[in-house]
Amino acid sequence: MPLQAIRQVAKPxxxxxxxxxxxxxxxxxxxxxxxxxxxxxxxxxHYLPRFAQQNPQxxxxxxxxxxxxxxxxGNYINGREKAVCVAxxxxxxxxxxxxxxxxxxxxxxxxxxxxxKSLNESVRGIWDPFHGHQWKI
Amino acid sequence: MKRVRVERxxxxxxxxxxxxxxxxxxxxxxxxxxxxxSRTLRPITAPSQQQRQFTSTRRIRQDVEIAxxxxxxxxxxxxxxxxxxxxxxxxxxxxxHARLSLPARFPLQxxxxxxxxxxxxxxxxxxxxxxxxxxxxxxxxxxxEWLICNYPRLPMPVLFxxxxxxxxxxxxxxxxxxxxxxxxxxxxxEVDPGYLQFTRQQAGNAMAEDGMHRIKEFExxxxxxxxxxxxxxxxxxxVSSRIVYDDQFGxxxxxxADPVVGPGGSMLTSTPKDGSSAAQLxxxxxxxxxxxxxxxxxxSTTLEQASASFIRAVFGALxxxxxxxxxxxxxxxxxxxxxxxxxxxxxxxxxxxxLSRLCKREGFEPPVARLESETGRHSRTPVFVVGVYSGKDxxxxxxxxxxxxxxxxxxxxxxxxxxxYSPPKDRVVLPSQASEGRWxxxxxxxxxxxx
Numbered sequence: 169m170p171l172q173a174i175r176q177v178a179k180p181x182x183x184x185x186x187x188x189x190x191x192x193x194x195x196x197x198x199x200x201x202x203x204x205x206x207x208x209x210x211x212x213x214h215y216l217p218r219f220a221q222q223n224p225q226x227x228x229x230x231x232x233x234x235x236x237x238x239x240x241x242g243n244y245i246n247g248r249e250k251a252v253c254v255a256x257x258x259x260x261x262x263x264x265x266x267x268x269x270x271x272x273x274x275x276x277x278x279x280x281x282x283x284x285k286s287l288n289e290s291v292r293g294i295w296d297p298f299h300g301h302q303w304k305i
Numbered sequence: 306m307k308r309v310r311v312e313r314x315x316x317x318x319x320x321x322x323x324x325x326x327x328x329x330x331x332x333x334x335x336x337x338x339x340x341x342x343s344r345t346l347r348p349i350t351a352p353s354q355q356q357r358q359f360t361s362t363r364r365i366r367q368d369v370e371i372a373x374x375x376x377x378x379x380x381x382x383x384x385x386x387x388x389x390x391x392x393x394x395x396x397x398x399x400x401x402h403a404r405l406s407l408p409a410r411f412p413l414q415x416x417x418x419x420x421x422x423x424x425x426x427x428x429x430x431x432x433x434x435x436x437x438x439x440x441x442x443x444x445x446x447x448x449x450e451w452l453i454c455n456y457p458r459l460p461m462p463v464l465f466x467x468x469x470x471x472x473x474x475x476x477x478x479x480x481x482x483x484x485x486x487x488x489x490x491x492x493x494x495e496v497d498p499g500y501l502q503f504t505r506q507q508a509g510n511a512m513a514e515d516g517m518h519r520i521k522e523f524e525x526x527x528x529x530x531x532x533x534x535x536x537x538x539x540x541x542x543x544v545s546s547r548i549v550y551d552d553q554f555g556x557x558x559x560x561x562a563d564p565v566v567g568p569g570g571s572m573l574t575s576t577p578k579d580g581s582s583a584a585q586l587x588x589x590x591x592x593x594x595x596x597x598x599x600x601x602x603x604x605s606t607t608l609e610q611a612s613a614s615f616i617r618a619v620f621g622a623l624x625x626x627x628x629x630x631x632x633x634x635x636x637x638x639x640x641x642x643x644x645x646x647x648x649x650x651x652x653x654x655x656x657x658x659x660l661s662r663l664c665k666r667e668g669f670e671p672p673v674a675r676l677e678s679e680t681g682r683h684s685r686t687p688v689f690v691v692g693v694y695s696g697k698d699x700x701x702x703x704x705x706x707x708x709x710x711x712x713x714x715x716x717x718x719x720x721x722x723x724x725x726y727s728p729p730k731d732r733v734v735l736p737s738q739a740s741e742g743r744w745x746x747x748x749x750x751x752x753x754x755x756x
Contacts, residue, residue, distance in 0.1 A: 170460075170653075170654070170655070170659050170753060170754055170755065170756045171460060171462065171463070171651060171652060171653050171654065171659065171720075171753065172462055172652045172654070173460075173462040173463045173465065173466030173467075173650050173651065173652060174466065174649065174650050174651075174652050175466050175469055175470065175473075175650075176466070176470045176645065176649065176650065177470055177473070177475045177476050177479065178470045178471050178476055178643035178644060178645040179643060179644040179645070180479065180480075180483050180643055180644075181642055181643060181644050182483070184642045184644075185637060185638030185639060185641065185642025185643075186405075186406065186635075186638040186639050186642065188404055188405075188483065188484065188485070189404060192400070192485045193397075193400070224399065224400065224402075224403035225400055225403040225404035226400060227396045227397050227399075227400040227499075228396070229396070245482070245483060245484075245485045287644045288646070289646070
């Protein structure tokens with residue numbers, strides 16, 4: 169056999185072809201009695217139907233959680249979970265938090281210092297002494 | 306964890322969990338009036354002599370009820386397996402449909418069928434096996450035509466590896482996770498249809514029932530039913546035979562019917578009984594799943610295989626519901642958009658010899674390696690840049706830490722350059738685009754060098 173092949177797995181590039189929203193599901197909890205859920209209850213009745221309609225790719229679940237602050241929990245494709253407590257917030261603030269969770273990638277927050285991240289290897293290759301500036305002694 | 310209420314989905318079909326209840330959720334008659342087999346009580350708990358003195362009518366009624374429940378448990382209910390019924394609503398399923406941007410013509414019921422593996426429901430009209438078979442062929446066709454038209458000189462082993470990288474089971478299994486599909490712990494009618502359902506294979510390291518052996522020690526290591534003649538012999542598999550007999554990745558197939566050698570052939574594993582021909586016996590051999598379903602056992606599978614069959618089934622179903630153009634777009638956006646540097650798939654053994662054979666075949670002048678530049682010849686990190694020339698044409702260049710390494714690497718670079726030739730993008734017209742009225746003959750190279 170003149171040559172053999174090395175088996176690999178092609179890497180995903182989300183957004184190059186299809187884009188898949190990384191937020192899988194959002195879970196809203198509320199309390200009927202406590203005052204911290206006042207904004208959440210208003211959000212659930214007036215804003216959530218529209219939000220769910222605009223984002224059909226997110227599975228939305230609502231459940232009561234008595235005597236607790238209202239929380240939005242997002243589950244992401246990478247398996248992580250992100251939770252935001254929305255106690256004492258206005259419905260419009262809660263919409264902002266829901267949008268934040270929808271747009272998150274699920275990764276831990278980290279500082280991006282390099283401007284470009286690429287799967288391709290560098291065009292310039294590894295350093296070699298024959299190209300670029302020649303040092304003369 | 307909160308228990309899921311089964312009544313919501315199949316309340317009219319299932320008997321009540323508590324037999325004393327008078328079926329608040331169902332029509333009543335069918336589920337509640339379980340036929341009690343006269344007075345033949347099963348000794349579930351053998352009562353002692355003292356207890357029998359206090360046996361009352363109430364006690365007898367309880368025993369009858371317990372016996373009825375035991376009968377119910379013994380007889381399997383009509384719907385044991387998960388099925389893609391139209392009335393089963395699921396937020397997960399609808400979200401998955403929207404997440405993949407599937408067309409509205411792709412029904413949710415079919416998507417839920419794609420999520421039922423053959424190991425979860427052996428009924429072929431309810432599981433994804435037929436869709437997966439179609440999808441596998443479609444995936445193979447579209448990927449192979451794209452690879453061959455865009456890289457017409459790709460050697461066959463590399464073509465196999467590239468197909469494996471794009472549509473192999475490992476990649477499809479990753480895609481299942483990237484699509485946000487989770488697998489159910491065990492299949493069942495009560496499982497949300499948005500989960501991938503399959504029967505999990507036991508780990509090979511698990512102890513077998515005899516307590517002395519591992520499960521993997523009982524399994525035959527070599528695949529059976531490869532479709533090759535004389536598969537009991539460990540014959541060499543060349544590339545040409547891989548193209549003819551094996552699957553899209555050049556791997557042995559399994560589970561195929563044995564090739565029939567002849568009426569008196571010694572290769573027949575099962576001899577025909579009393580005049581029935583081998584052809585009549587074949588359907589029974591070809592349908593191991595039906596046998597398994599008859600005995601009430603399900604074949605088990607791994608998460609990777611089940612995930613791959615789900616992805617294939619989605620492609621097959623998309624073709625059936627939405628047509629070839631939708632499938633091609635979906636394939637381009639989900640498969641061909643993946644990142645695969647093809648030049649890393651090559652593994653040369655004798656690149657200098659291959660290059661000289663190639664030059665001979667193509668009528669070029671024999672290749673000559675020349676030192677382009679060097680540094681630190683007598684240091685511990687020397688670098689030699691070697692170029693390979695055919696006459697005045699430079700075929701390839703690379704650097705190595707010795708003269709020989711530089712020469713070999715330069716020859717490999719020249720071969721990679723030859724094999725990875727790609728025609729201009731505007732000249733590539735795939736054969737599947739002929740239905741759009743575009744057709745252009747495509748160049749395909751005679752193949753790699755055989756040494």
